[in-house]
Amino acid sequence: MTLSNLPPLVTVFGGSGFIGRHVVRALAKRGYRIRVAVRRPDLAGFLVPLGNLGQISIVQANVRYRNSIDRAVEGAQHVVNCVGILAESGRNTFDAVQEFGAKAIAEAARGVGASLTHISALGADAKSPSAYARTKARAETAILSIKPDVVILRPSIVFGPEDEFFNKFADMSRTAPFLPLIGGGKTKFQPVYVEDIAEAVARSVDGKLKAGTTYELGGPEVLSFRECLDTTLSVISRKKALVSIPFGLASLIGSIASLIPLVKPPITSDQVTLLKSDNVVSKQAEAEGRTLKGIGLLPTLLVSVLPSYLVRYRPQGQFTGSGKAA
Secondary structure, eight states, rough: OOGSSSSOOOOOEEEHHHHHHHHHHHHHHOOOEEEEEEEGGGOOOGGGGGGSTEEEEEEEOOOHHHHHHHHTTTTTEEEEOOOOOSSSTTTTIIIOOOOOOOHHHHHHHHHHHHHEEHHHHHOTTTTOHHHHHHHHHHHHHHHHHHTTEEEEEOOOSSEEETOOSSHHHHHHHTTEEEEEEEEEGGGGGEHHHHHHHHHHHHHHTTOOSSSTEEEEOOOSOOEEEHHHHHHHHHTOOOOOOOEEEOOHHHHHHHHHHHSSSOOOOOOOOHHHHTSSSSSSHOOOOOOHOTGGGTTOOOOOOOTTTTTHGGGGGGGTGGGTTTOOOO
């Protein structure tokens, strides 16, 4: 096979993360050559068996350092940015990772003539009191100025085997006397399956999504925070009290927990701020077909997948009988 006959090369930044690993698998199934750009290549070896021999390669790249980004996109026909953080840690700040890094990736993609798919988030808003939401929005604006043909995907809260929402509360239910309903648990989400996001990314790489368009990705149902916890407890066959915690108190707890060194806080004050706004697909996106259904995908129901990976949190694991709760 000559070089010109090789399958297109796709560079995936953040390919070893929660969403990234599913994106890599979806692209591998389509036959693309994949270069996974990660900070710690020694921890990303599990991705290689997702493809055929030689199909997936791992390279070192840190979105805070432009030269490593340029090396990672050399020869690529498409670039996918899956990099994002839920909480700041050390030099990995929202500004550095989600704004500077995203802009640098867009510039590098433009430099090699590669098309670009960028994963952002629902709720991205330059005027938001949340640093997470502000940097997501500023990144989108910067990327569009650099690569007007970019495809931007904005998912709601994402569920899947490695998620940090349903797993977190299911794990908490094993030892905590109650589960917290921050702000009364009224915040609305539209949980979207990670495999559906990966398929949307793959279709964008295929050229089936409209360039220069922002898509909003949500699941088939809108659930409140309380309903999400109720569903989680039902799936893992546990009974726990749900206790309402005011936003102010939750923010204070998050601020204090963030000051404890070497301990990952259960929630940050910035995440509490995010919970003050609903996280659902807009009516405009639905009307314009900028959704999963709009690109021909049937969104996956939460309850059809949740038991497959939360079963380990049941009192007796897979051997817990139906209808039994602890």
